[in-house]
Amino acid sequence: MKDDPKGTSARDVLARDRRHVWHPFTQHGLGETPTVISRAKAASLFDADGREILDLISSWWTCTHGHSHPKLNAALAAQAARFEHVMFAGFTHEPAVALAERVTALLPADLTRAFYSDDGSTSVEVALKIVYQYWVNLGQTRRSLLVAFDGGYHGDTLGAMSLGRGSEMFGAFSDLMFKVCVLPFPGTFEGDEAVEAREAEALSAFEALPREHPQEIAALIIEPLLQGAGGMRVCRPSFLKRLADAAQGAGVLLILDEVATGFGRTGTLFAHEQAGVVPDLICLSKGLTAGYMPLAMTVAREAVFEAFLGDSFDRALPHGHSFTANPLACSVALVSLDLFDEEQTMAQIARIEVRHREMLAELAAREDVTRPRVLGSILAFDVEGLGAYQSAESRRLRDWYLAHGLNVRPLGETLYLMPPYCITDDELTRAYAGLVEGLDSIRP
Numbered sequence: 279m280k281d282d283p284k285g286t287s288a289r290d291v292l293a294r295d296r297r298h299v300w301h302p303f304t305q306h307g308l309g310e311t312p313t314v315i316s317r318a319k320a321a322s323l324f325d326a327d328g329r330e331i332l333d334l335i336s337s338w339w340t341c342t343h344g345h346s347h348p349k350l351n352a353a354l355a356a357q358a359a360r361f362e363h364v365m366f367a368g369f370t371h372e373p374a375v376a377l378a379e380r381v382t383a384l385l386p387a388d389l390t391r392a393f394y395s396d397d398g399s400t401s402v403e404v405a406l407k408i409v410y411q412y413w414v415n416l417g418q419t420r421r422s423l424l425v426a427f428d429g430g431y432h433g434d435t436l437g438a439m440s441l442g443r444g445s446e447m448f449g450a451f452s453d454l455m456f457k458v459c460v461l462p463f464p465g466t467f468e469g470d471e472a473v474e475a476r477e478a479e480a481l482s483a484f485e486a487l488p489r490e491h492p493q494e495i496a497a498l499i500i501e502p503l504l505q506g507a508g509g510m511r512v513c514r515p516s517f518l519k520r521l522a523d524a525a526q527g528a529g530v531l532l533i534l535d536e537v538a539t540g541f542g543r544t545g546t547l548f549a550h551e552q553a554g555v556v557p558d559l560i561c562l563s564k565g566l567t568a569g570y571m572p573l574a575m576t577v578a579r580e581a582v583f584e585a586f587l588g589d590s591f592d593r594a595l596p597h598g599h600s601f602t603a604n605p606l607a608c609s610v611a612l613v614s615l616d617l618f619d620e621e622q623t624m625a626q627i628a629r630i631e632v633r634h635r636e637m638l639a640e641l642a643a644r645e646d647v648t649r650p651r652v653l654g655s656i657l658a659f660d661v662e663g664l665g666a667y668q669s670a671e672s673r674r675l676r677d678w679y680l681a682h683g684l685n686v687r688p689l690g691e692t693l694y695l696m697p698p699y700c701i702t703d704d705e706l707t708r709a710y711a712g713l714v715e716g717l718d719s720i721r722p
């Protein structure tokens with residue numbers, strides 16, 4: 279095994295994995311063999327034989343500046359030498375305070391209070407608990423109804439699954455989920471002529487809710503501009519703005535789930551910037567630590583935070599995790615934010631978007647490609663016949679890409695690229711060529 283300093287063979291790792299590991303979103307009964315990764319650098323992963331795999335989906339959309347970045351590695355080591363972790367109730371530390379200052383300064387208006395947790399799902403779970411208890415603390419105990427979008431995905435803890443019930447991924451748990459009003463999502467694409475009608479339908483479905491459920495709606499949650507796991511479905515900034523105005527005009531709290539869209543993915547640091555929307559709560563994770571460490575933030579407006587103040591614990595938010603505000607993660611996140619300036623990351627994203635748009639024209643000309651779309655660093659399109667999430671056809675295509683050195687994983691009928699921002703032009707050229715070759719390989 280060339281790349282493993284311990285000299286453990288890939289076969290040995292796989293045999294041990296098979297005996298003791300339960301992988302996420304994986305049907306072990308299919309007997310599929312995972313790829314053993316032993317090294318990663320910039321946009322590439324290297325398997326146990328030293329074979330390069332371009333990480334075209336940024337390891338579940340987390341890796342922003344590239345794998346094993348020297349400055350991020352150094353930040354982690356330096357913080358580990360100071361202290362690795364301390365409980366976050368009754369204690370605090372500079373990296374967590376500095377990160378809360380830095381992130382809230384990047385957000386609009388009075389989004390000033392950062393509550394830390396560990397991953398995207400928990401950042402959503404925290405937002406849910408905050409909006410629910412906010413209304414309880416204000417004495418409006420009937421306001422418990424949540425509104426979400428068809429095809430939305432907010433994570434896989436119970437509350438987050440309930441909000442994402444429109445994704446139809448979690449059927450086995452339907453009895454455990456709470457009630458959520460699900461709105462149609464007006465996903466759009468290049469050349470879409472019916473987008474306005476779909477947006478009007480979604481808006482009027484939302485506007486009817488406060489009439490049907492007076493004083494009962496606690497909050498509306500949306501993935502701004504891009505439904506990620508639901509199939510990289512894009513909506514227009516003008517729709518997001520009109521929706522936000524309607525929600526806030528009706529006295530409904532607005533939660534933006536920027537777990538996937540945050541930290542540059544859509545071409546601006548945060549997706550909501552493109553719509554000029556100021557939410558009441560925003561969920562952040564994934565790119566927060568450049569993909570290094572599990573860390574999340576739910577940032578709330580100051581007025582929301584104030585509703586939790588009082589002289590007894592009853593009004594406080596009863597939530598927290600063992601690793602809340604982990605100092606290693608906060609330190610890496612701070613250096614990741616520095617890199618946005620030092621490496622002119624937003625310009626890199628703009629470069630990727632230009633390349634994606636050039637490729638879009640080629641893809642749109644293909645008969646097997648429908649609904650092509652580009653948003654910042656994301657290129658997506660649909661391929662009829664690929665079937666549902668993890669269908670045999672989509673797994674076959676995923677395996678074809680992997681065998682050709684590309685980490686590309688279809689989401690149902692959707693194929694997409696979401697590379698680390700450090701990807702080079704040559705690597706993009708290689709990615710596009712492989713993408714097309716893979717499509718050709720499944721043509722009848």
Ligand SMILES: Cc1ncc(COP(=O)(O)O)c(C=O)c1O
Nearest residue numbers: 397398399431432433506537538
């Ligand atoms: C928009 C969005 N919210 C929440 C989550 C859940 O994040 P995690 O997988 O880190 O729990 C995801 C994950 O893909 C996501 O895309």
